[in-house]
Amino acid sequence: MLSSPLVIQIPPSMQMTDEQFFEFCQINRDLRIERNQLGEISIMPPTGGTTGNREFNIAVQLGVWTEQDGTGIAFSSSTGFKLSTGAERSPDAAWIKLERWNTLSPQQQERFPAICPDFIVELRSPSDNLQPLKDKMAEYIKEPGIQLGFLIDRKHRQVYIYRPGQPEECLENPDTVSADSILPGFVLNMSKVW
Numbered sequence: 001m002l003s004s005p006l007v008i009q010i011p012p013s014m015q016m017t018d019e020q021f022f023e024f025c026q027i028n029r030d031l032r033i034e035r036n037q038l039g040e041i042s043i044m045p046p047t048g049g050t051t052g053n054r055e056f057n058i059a060v061q062l063g064v065w066t067e068q069d070g071t072g073i074a075f076s077s078s079t080g081f082k083l084s085t086g087a088e089r090s091p092d093a094a095w096i097k098l099e100r101w102n103t104l105s106p107q108q109q110e111r112f113p114a115i116c117p118d119f120i121v122e123l124r125s126p127s128d129n130l131q132p133l134k135d136k137m138a139e140y141i142k143e144p145g146i147q148l149g150f151l152i153d154r155k156h157r158q159v160y161i162y163r164p165g166q167p168e169e170c171l172e173n174p175d176t177v178s179a180d181s182i183l184p185g186f187v188l189n190m191s192k193v194w
Contacts (some may be wrong), residue, residue, distance in 0.1 A: 002145075005042040005125055015039045021088065022111055027078065032077070037085035037139070051125045054154065056194040058121055059093045063184040070117065072097045080112040083143050088112050089136065091120035091149075095183065100145060116143035119182055123193070124153045137162050147182040157194060 010016070016039075018026060025033050032044040047055065058173045059076055066074040075094040082088050092116035095109050104113055120140055122133055128155060141162045149162035157173040171177060 004129065005044045008043070009039040010039050010041065012039070018082065018112070025112075026188070027188045032090065034080070034090055035086075035088045037083070037087040037095065039086075047125055050152075053166040054193050055092050055123050058123060058152075058188065061188055061192065062093050062095060062121070063092060063188070065183065068096060070187070071184070073101055075117065079147070082114040083113045083116055083139070085139065086142075087139065089140070091117065091140070095119040096145075116140065116145045118145060119145045119149070119179060121150045121188075124151070124155065126155060134160065134168075137168075143178065148179055150177060150179075150188070152193060154194060159190070 008119060021035060032046070034042045034044070036042070046052075052162070054116065055077060059074070060076045066072060072095050075091075075096070076093045077090055079094065080090045082086045096117045100115060100118065101109070101113075104115060122137060124130060124133055133151055137149050137160065140146055140149055140157040141164055144166060151162070152158075153160070159171045159174055159177050161169040161171065161177070163169075165192075174190055176190060177188045179188065
């Protein structure tokens with residue numbers, strides 16, 4: 001079984017600037033790196049084959065819908081987003097409305113965009129503890145711009161749904177999960193995820 005993320009705590013006097021953190025990630029591009037609002041750096045292990053396949057299936061479903069809909073753009077798990085808290089996060093799949101994305105300059109779009117996606121999906125790997133993922137979702141849902149988030153727990157066949165200003169909702173073993181309120185017509189087929 002793969003190990004949990006490696007968390008590196010950096011003393012306040014050694015905190016990296018946004019430019020330094022971006023460069024650090026570019027130099028270590030084979031690693032999946034995130035930074036929380038406290039400046040702690042998490043280095044996540046690669047996913048196993050099954051989790052990688054399920055993550056890909058989520059991205060494909062979102063990508064096909066995005067191409068057909070045309071009102072926004074989708075992102076893979078390798079995209080880092082700079083949140084208003086200072087954290088840099090990389091959801092497993094994300095989507096942003098074009099009008100929000102287009103407010104960023106081309107240079108901002110090339111770096112870790114300082115924008116929270118409208119919609120995000122996180123997929124729990126077998127080695128992940130659930131609570132840190134829930135904490136991450138709680139962090140996302142407080143961000144300006146976020147409208148909807150799915151946290152998928154394959155182990156227990158549950159989908160946690162997050163919306164701003166609303167309590168977390170948990171679906172037990174759903175066949176599909178609709179994002180219709182934010183992404184009209186997008187329904188995630190869970191048979192490709194379980």
